[in-house]
Amino acid sequence: MSPRRPAPLFSIVTPVYDPPLDVLKECIESVLAQDFDGWEMILVDDFSPSAAVPTVINQYSRQDARIRLVERDTNGHIVVASNDGVELAQGEFIALLDHDDLLAPTALSRVASVIAEHDDVDYVYTDEDKVGEDGRTYGAFHKPDWSPERLRGQMYTSHLSVLRTELVREVGGFREGFEGSQDHDLVLRVTERARRVVHVPEVLYHWRAVEGSTAVDIEAKPYANDAGLRAVQEHLDRVGIAGRTVAGAEPGRYTVERDLDPARRVSLVIPTMGQSAVIHGASRFLVVDAVRSALECTDHEDVEVVVVHDAPTPAGVLDQLREVAGDRLVLVPFDAPFNFSTKMNLGVSHASGERIVFLNDDVEAISHGWLEQLVAPLDEPDVGLTGAKLYYADQTVQHAGHAYFNAGYHHPFRFRTRDEAGPFGELFVSREVTGVTAACAAMRRETYFEVGGFTETLPGNFNDVDLCYKVAAAGLRTLFIANSELYHYESQTRVAEVAEQERLAVVSRWGTPTEDAYLRSELAMPNLRRVKELPVDLFDGA
Amino acid sequence: MTHEGTTSVDHGRGYYDQAHLDGRGDYSWDDEHWRDFFMSVADRLIGAFAPASVLDVGCGRGLLVQALTVQGVDASGLDISEHAVATAHADVRDRLAVASATAPIEGRYDLVTCIEVLEHMSATDAQLAIDRLTAVTDRVLFSSSPDPHGEPTHVNTQPGEAWAAWFAERGFFRRTDVDLSMITPWAVVFERGELTPHEIVRRYEQQYARVRTELLDKRRALLDADRAVNSLRERLDEGPADAEEVERLRAEVAQHRHAVLVSRDHVIGLEAENGRLQRDLSVVLPELRKLQRRVTVLTKRREELTAKLQDTRQRLERNRKRVAQLEAPPAPQASLTRRVARRVRRTFA
Structure with a gap:
C-alpha cells in the first residue's frame, strides 16, 4: 500500500434550475450527511423562475460555509451553468451532482480512499441506481471496470463522476453545443488524457427518476442523442480512429x-473435419458455407483462408472450398487425434496475414462488414483480442462475451433474442469483456505468438478461456464486438463434454474466478446462488 | 618540319615527368619500373634478332639504348628533345644525339627501333622519317599509337594497317611470326624482303585464319553462354525444381513456428501457475501465522491449566486424606484399669 496522502478537497458542482424545493433540499442534505468533511458545494442557480430556489440555498449556506450559491443573471442552460461552477471550484477534484439526485453517505469517503491509493488518479466513477418518487431505490447499474470502448457506445460512467479539476480546466470544461450529452463529451475528453481511471464498484449515487429526466427516458431529450453522436465522432477523430x-x-x-486498412492481410483460420449437417432444412457442408458467407459478407479484399482439415475430410469438400476461395485458400492437413488448440496453432503457423481470425467451421456470417468490424479495433495497440456476437440458428444469442465469476466461466445473456438490448445495453454496445469464444475471434498475429497461441494441454474445452487470461496477463484489452454478427450452429459439430481435469488445468494456471471485472455477476446472473466462501476472519478471536 | 608536328619544346620536363606513359613519374634509368621494363624489351630484341648494332629513333632519355648497351649491344639514339638528351643518365648520354627523325641518318644498323614517335610528327614528316630509317637498316621495330586522344602531342595517329602499307611501299613487310605486344599492343617488326605475293598472302592468311577461327570460336562460345544464361533465367522464373524446395522450407518454417507457440504457452502457463501459487501462498501464510500464534497461546494456556489442575489435584488429595482421617472411627480406648496400670508402671520404672 502506498503512503497515504492528505485527503483531497472535493468541489461538488451542482447546476440548479427550477427543482421542486423538497427534492433540492434532499440533494443538499445528502451532501451534508457525508461521513467525510473535505468538500465544498457550489450550487449555480441558472436564473430559476422561482425566487424560492436561491432562498433555500442561502439558508443552507448560512448553516454551513462550505455551501456556496452562485446566482446567474440569465438562463445559460446546463453547460454554461456547470462551467460557472467549475471556474469557482477550489478543490483538487470536481464531483458532479445533479440538483435532484442523492449521494450515498459514504460516496466522498470511498472516492477519497481510492484516490489515496495512487497519485495519478484523474477520473473516478462509481455504480449508481435510481430513486423513485417514493424514495425507494431500484435498478442498480453495476458498472464494468474502466472500459474505453464501451464509453464510445454509451455514457456508462455517468454518476457519480469525480474528475481532476486541473484536467477539466485543461480540456476546456463543458462544451456548448453538446447539451444533454455534455457530461459524455467531457468524460471522453478527460479520459483521453487521464493517466488513471478508477471504478468504485459500489452504488454511491441515487439518480432521481422524475418524468422528463434522462434517468427515465432519453427520448424525452432527442437533442441529447444527437449531441452524443457528435461527441463520440469528435472523440474518434481526436484519437485517430478511422470510422x-x-x-x-x-x-x-x-x-x-470502423474502417479497416485495405492493406492489412487477414487470415481466416478454420479447423474442420468436413462434416455436413442439416441447417434450416437443407443438408450442407458446414465449412464451405462458413467460408462462402464469410467472404461474401466482407468488402475487404486481402483475405487468406487457411483451412486445417482432418485426414477424413471428404475430397468433395476440399474441391468446393477451392471453388469458393480460389487462390486465397491454404490447406493444412492434420492427422493427429482431435485437438482444437493444435489445429489452430498449426493454422496460424501457416498463415501469412498480419491479422488472424479464428473461425469455427459451423458459423455463418450475418452482418455485412463483420470482418472489418471484428478486425479493425486491433489497430489500437492495447486491444489484444476481439470476439463477435454469435447466434443460434433461431437467432437467440449464443455468445456476447464471457464473464468469469463464482468459480465458473459463463456465457451471460445466452438465449436472449436478437432485438434485446440487455440490462444496460450490453448486447448492442461493443465493450470490454473478460473473455470471448474462439468460435469467431480475431488477434494480431504478433500478439498470438507473444502469448503462445492456444494451449495444447487443453484439446477441447477452455482453451479460449486460457487464451483470454493470457491476453489479459499481457496487459491487453479483449473486446466484444456487437456489430460483427454471425450464426454459430454450435451443437451441430461437437458434443460438449467438459472433463473436470480441463477445468482444473485452467484453475491451476489462473486461479478460481470470483467476480468479473467487466460484467458483474449481479447483472449477468441476478438469481445466482453464490458459492460459499469461508470468511477470512474465521479464525479470528480466541 | 611543319607547323602540324611537335617540337623539342613539346617534349620538355613536363612531358617526361607527368604526361608520358600515363604520367608515371620519374622516367629515368634510376626508376626500377622503367629500368626493368626496358631491360626486358632489350632481352626480347636480343633473343629474337641478336643485333650487333641498334639505333633508337626517338630515344627520349635513352633508356632502351642503355638497356641494350648494358647487354653488350652497340646501341645509340637520337631524339628531337634537347631536354631529354640533356637529362639522360651519364652512362648513356654520349651515345645520344639531338636530332630530328627527318634528318638523314649516318651509318648502318642491324636494327632500328622507333617506338611511339611518328604519331607526334606531321604526316609529311612521318613519311620522311620512314624514308630515313629504312635507308639505314633492313629491320625496324616500329610502334605508333593508334589512339588520337592519349596525349595532346599525338597529332598524327594512324591505324596499324596504314603504317604497314607505308613500310610495304619501301619493301618492308611485317614479321607475322614475331610478337612484341609486350612493348605495346600495336608494336610490329618490319623487315626488308623481296616477298612474292604468294608469300605475303600465305603469311597474312596464316594470321588471318588463326584470328578468324579464334573469333568464330569465341562467337560460338558467346552464343552458348547467352543460351545458358537465358535457360537459367527461365528456370529461375518458372522455378519448377525450386517450388518443391520452397514448399519444404515453408513447411519447416510453419513447423518451427508451431514449436515456438507450444513452448511459449508452456512458459506462460508456468508463469501463470507460479503467480497463482504465490497469491494462494500470500493468503495461506497469514492464516498459518495466525494459527501458529493461536497454538502458542493455547499451549501456554494448557500448561497453565495443567499446572493448576495438578495443584488442585494435590490439594484434593490432601483434603481427601483429611476427610478420611476425620471420618475414620476413633481408635478404641484401653480400659481404665490398664491405663492406670501403665501410668503406674511408667511412674515407678
Whole structure:
C-alpha cells in the first residue's frame, strides 16, 4: 500500500434550475450527511423562475460555509451553468451532482480512499441506481471496470463522476453545443488524457427518476442523442480512429463503424473435419458455407483462408472450398487425434496475414462488414483480442462475451433474442469483456505468438478461456464486438463434454474466478446462488 | 618540319615527368619500373634478332639504348628533345644525339627501333622519317599509337594497317611470326624482303585464319553462354525444381513456428501457475501465522491449566486424606484399669 496522502478537497458542482424545493433540499442534505468533511458545494442557480430556489440555498449556506450559491443573471442552460461552477471550484477534484439526485453517505469517503491509493488518479466513477418518487431505490447499474470502448457506445460512467479539476480546466470544461450529452463529451475528453481511471464498484449515487429526466427516458431529450453522436465522432477523430459513429439500436447507444486498412492481410483460420449437417432444412457442408458467407459478407479484399482439415475430410469438400476461395485458400492437413488448440496453432503457423481470425467451421456470417468490424479495433495497440456476437440458428444469442465469476466461466445473456438490448445495453454496445469464444475471434498475429497461441494441454474445452487470461496477463484489452454478427450452429459439430481435469488445468494456471471485472455477476446472473466462501476472519478471536 | 608536328619544346620536363606513359613519374634509368621494363624489351630484341648494332629513333632519355648497351649491344639514339638528351643518365648520354627523325641518318644498323614517335610528327614528316630509317637498316621495330586522344602531342595517329602499307611501299613487310605486344599492343617488326605475293598472302592468311577461327570460336562460345544464361533465367522464373524446395522450407518454417507457440504457452502457463501459487501462498501464510500464534497461546494456556489442575489435584488429595482421617472411627480406648496400670508402671520404672 502506498503512503497515504492528505485527503483531497472535493468541489461538488451542482447546476440548479427550477427543482421542486423538497427534492433540492434532499440533494443538499445528502451532501451534508457525508461521513467525510473535505468538500465544498457550489450550487449555480441558472436564473430559476422561482425566487424560492436561491432562498433555500442561502439558508443552507448560512448553516454551513462550505455551501456556496452562485446566482446567474440569465438562463445559460446546463453547460454554461456547470462551467460557472467549475471556474469557482477550489478543490483538487470536481464531483458532479445533479440538483435532484442523492449521494450515498459514504460516496466522498470511498472516492477519497481510492484516490489515496495512487497519485495519478484523474477520473473516478462509481455504480449508481435510481430513486423513485417514493424514495425507494431500484435498478442498480453495476458498472464494468474502466472500459474505453464501451464509453464510445454509451455514457456508462455517468454518476457519480469525480474528475481532476486541473484536467477539466485543461480540456476546456463543458462544451456548448453538446447539451444533454455534455457530461459524455467531457468524460471522453478527460479520459483521453487521464493517466488513471478508477471504478468504485459500489452504488454511491441515487439518480432521481422524475418524468422528463434522462434517468427515465432519453427520448424525452432527442437533442441529447444527437449531441452524443457528435461527441463520440469528435472523440474518434481526436484519437485517430478511422470510422463513423451511427445511432445505436436504442437511444443513448452509439455504434462505431470502423474502417479497416485495405492493406492489412487477414487470415481466416478454420479447423474442420468436413462434416455436413442439416441447417434450416437443407443438408450442407458446414465449412464451405462458413467460408462462402464469410467472404461474401466482407468488402475487404486481402483475405487468406487457411483451412486445417482432418485426414477424413471428404475430397468433395476440399474441391468446393477451392471453388469458393480460389487462390486465397491454404490447406493444412492434420492427422493427429482431435485437438482444437493444435489445429489452430498449426493454422496460424501457416498463415501469412498480419491479422488472424479464428473461425469455427459451423458459423455463418450475418452482418455485412463483420470482418472489418471484428478486425479493425486491433489497430489500437492495447486491444489484444476481439470476439463477435454469435447466434443460434433461431437467432437467440449464443455468445456476447464471457464473464468469469463464482468459480465458473459463463456465457451471460445466452438465449436472449436478437432485438434485446440487455440490462444496460450490453448486447448492442461493443465493450470490454473478460473473455470471448474462439468460435469467431480475431488477434494480431504478433500478439498470438507473444502469448503462445492456444494451449495444447487443453484439446477441447477452455482453451479460449486460457487464451483470454493470457491476453489479459499481457496487459491487453479483449473486446466484444456487437456489430460483427454471425450464426454459430454450435451443437451441430461437437458434443460438449467438459472433463473436470480441463477445468482444473485452467484453475491451476489462473486461479478460481470470483467476480468479473467487466460484467458483474449481479447483472449477468441476478438469481445466482453464490458459492460459499469461508470468511477470512474465521479464525479470528480466541 | 611543319607547323602540324611537335617540337623539342613539346617534349620538355613536363612531358617526361607527368604526361608520358600515363604520367608515371620519374622516367629515368634510376626508376626500377622503367629500368626493368626496358631491360626486358632489350632481352626480347636480343633473343629474337641478336643485333650487333641498334639505333633508337626517338630515344627520349635513352633508356632502351642503355638497356641494350648494358647487354653488350652497340646501341645509340637520337631524339628531337634537347631536354631529354640533356637529362639522360651519364652512362648513356654520349651515345645520344639531338636530332630530328627527318634528318638523314649516318651509318648502318642491324636494327632500328622507333617506338611511339611518328604519331607526334606531321604526316609529311612521318613519311620522311620512314624514308630515313629504312635507308639505314633492313629491320625496324616500329610502334605508333593508334589512339588520337592519349596525349595532346599525338597529332598524327594512324591505324596499324596504314603504317604497314607505308613500310610495304619501301619493301618492308611485317614479321607475322614475331610478337612484341609486350612493348605495346600495336608494336610490329618490319623487315626488308623481296616477298612474292604468294608469300605475303600465305603469311597474312596464316594470321588471318588463326584470328578468324579464334573469333568464330569465341562467337560460338558467346552464343552458348547467352543460351545458358537465358535457360537459367527461365528456370529461375518458372522455378519448377525450386517450388518443391520452397514448399519444404515453408513447411519447416510453419513447423518451427508451431514449436515456438507450444513452448511459449508452456512458459506462460508456468508463469501463470507460479503467480497463482504465490497469491494462494500470500493468503495461506497469514492464516498459518495466525494459527501458529493461536497454538502458542493455547499451549501456554494448557500448561497453565495443567499446572493448576495438578495443584488442585494435590490439594484434593490432601483434603481427601483429611476427610478420611476425620471420618475414620476413633481408635478404641484401653480400659481404665490398664491405663492406670501403665501410668503406674511408667511412674515407678
